[in-house]
Amino acid sequence: MNRAREASDEAAKALGRLSGDILSGDISDRAGEAREDVKQVSKDLHTDIGKPHPPSDPKAAAEWWKLLPEDTRESYTALHPEIVGRTDGLPSTTRDDANRLALEQELGAMENYKYHDKYSTDEYNQRLNNLQMLQTELDKRDGVTGEKQLYVLGFDSEGDGKAILAMGNPDTADNVGVQVPGTATTMESTGGQLQRVDALRRSAEGADPSAKTSMVYWLDYDAPEIPVSEAQNLDVAGTGRADDAAPTLRNFTHGLRASHEGDERANMTVLGHSYGSTVVGAAAAHNGGMDVDNIAVLFTGACVSPSPSEDVNKPLPRKSRQDSLAWAKQYTSAMAHYAEVEIGHQFGPLENFGDCVGKHDEVADDGRYRLTYTVYAKLPRDQHIAAARKLRTALKEHGVEITDFTERPEKPEVIMYARHPREKFFVVADTVKPPNTLRLEVSTPCFLPPGAKQQKF
Numbered sequence: 001m002n003r004a005r006e007a008s009d010e011a012a013k014a015l016g017r018l019s020g021d022i023l024s025g026d027i028s029d030r031a032g033e034a035r036e037d038v039k040q041v042s043k044d045l046h047t048d049i050g051k052p053h054p055p056s057d058p059k060a061a062a063e064w065w066k067l068l069p070e071d072t073r074e075s076y077t078a079l080h081p082e083i084v085g086r087t088d089g090l091p092s093t094t095r096d097d098a099n100r101l102a103l104e105q106e107l108g109a110m111e112n113y114k115y116h117d118k119y120s121t122d123e124y125n126q127r128l129n130n131l132q133m134l135q136t137e138l139d140k141r142d143g144v145t146g147e148k149q150l151y152v153l154g155f156d157s158e159g160d161g162k163a164i165l166a167m168g169n170p171d172t173a174d175n176v177g178v179q180v181p182g183t184a185t186t187m188e189s190t191g192g193q194l195q196r197v198d199a200l201r202r203s204a205e206g207a208d209p210s211a212k213t214s215m216v217y218w219l220d221y222d223a224p225e226i227p228v229s230e231a232q233n234l235d236v237a238g239t240g241r242a243d244d245a246a247p248t249l250r251n252f253t254h255g256l257r258a259s260h261e262g263d264e265r266a267n268m269t270v271l272g273h274s275y276g277s278t279v280v281g282a283a284a285a286h287n288g289g290m291d292v293d294n295i296a297v298l299f300t301g302a303c304v305s306p307s308p309s310e311d312v313n314k315p316l317p318r319k320s321r322q323d324s325l326a327w328a329k330q331y332t333s334a335m336a337h338y339a340e341v342e343i344g345h346q347f348g349p350l351e352n353f354g355d356c357v358g359k360h361d362e363v364a365d366d367g368r369y370r371l372t373y374t375v376y377a378k379l380p381r382d383q384h385i386a387a388a389r390k391l392r393t394a395l396k397e398h399g400v401e402i403t404d405f406t407e408r409p410e411k412p413e414v415i416m417y418a419r420h421p422r423e424k425f426f427v428v429a430d431t432v433k434p435p436n437t438l439r440l441e442v443s444t445p446c447f448l449p450p451g452a453k454q455q456k457f
Helices: 009-016 035-045 060-069 068-080 081-085 092-111 119-138 188-209 242-261 276-285 321-339 381-397
Strands: 150-156 162-167 177-178 213-219 267-273 293-300 352-355 369-378 401-408 413-419 426-432 437-443
Touching: 009 188, 060 242, 068 081, 068 092, 081 092, 081 150, 092 119, 092 150, 119 150, 119 188, 162 188, 177 188, 177 242, 177 276, 188 352, 188 369, 188 426, 188 437, 213 242, 242 267, 267 276, 276 293, 276 352, 321 352, 321 369, 321 381, 321 426, 321 437, 381 401, 381 413, 381 426, 413 437
Parallel strands: 177 213, 177 267, 267 293
Antiparallel strands: 150 162, 162 213, 352 369, 369 437, 401 413, 413 426, 426 437
16 A cells, blocks of 8 residues: 555556557456456556455545545556445546446447357346446436436346446435335336436425425345246345345435535435335334434336326327417416415526336337426415415315325424316426425426327337
């Protein structure tokens, strides 16, 4: 380590010659570098730096990384990205850089048939397919910055594949959400899961437009292949996989705490969907839990068809994005009128077009979409309940079903959810941050643009 610390400017030159093309090699380092490349780089560096051995405790790993000299951190990231990328507690930007390099290395080696003698044909093809699917999703979002930028916090090509992807930097966010998916989730689900994560991020953004939010898709466990209710294998139907995943999830959330920047602690929520709720419960129940602020269980329906119970290929209603946006603006203006409030402009309006996602994470390529449009009214908090009551009355008169209406006079605050049974749109009115802010929001059903050919599933 002392010799590494004394590396001269030649170190940077030597490391600069490394790239994903030359850092592919022996499968024992799966995403690692070729041994001869490492030896040559070590020779160029005049050091035998060797492999890093980060502590298993995320907080200790964070301190270990901070104490390393910059050139040593760069060396470890370049020479052993597969180790750096999977270490909980390290900065998310560092892990992202390392994992993207490791992905490039492993994918390059697999595409060049370097590992054919290591795997069976089926396993080889499965690994290659997993890597290609992950890379495809990253390429789709190449160049995206801000709260929709992706950070690769982990991946594994084995079996059905694993991936940990953050939308927005969790180290600098005020709010951090971690979504744990459930049964039948594989690497093929990545596109649809990222759409779900984006929807959750938008929802959090809508609830507090003054805060920065990061949402994490956490598939770092072997999810059951089929719904638990249909499983005949007790190992799939039981808690075995959740128990196995629990320590990994705990380590990850503690790692996010350790890598977070600033003095203010992030508000962290872990959401379990389907079997993911079993994983979350197991992680929370033992060894001090996950050190999070909130735990939620999610049940999400399909968006490929108008209703999960209907034919997935039933013709979708058609409307252009422009017409949907015009309708949403008009409808939220009407909501403000009914509630007798004035729409403000300090935050919003927020217009979020998203892909429709099926119950099995299908994402169509035919242009179908849904829109969530959000406006905010500046209104003293003690007037929110009265305003929501007026809106509720008007909505019911116009055929909208109120699915939830909760008043909390002691705070005071209000939450109202509603839907139109025939037109399939959803309405939200609730007390949100910052103080004295009432949110008014409408979400359309899944629409297909006029002239587009509906994709069949």
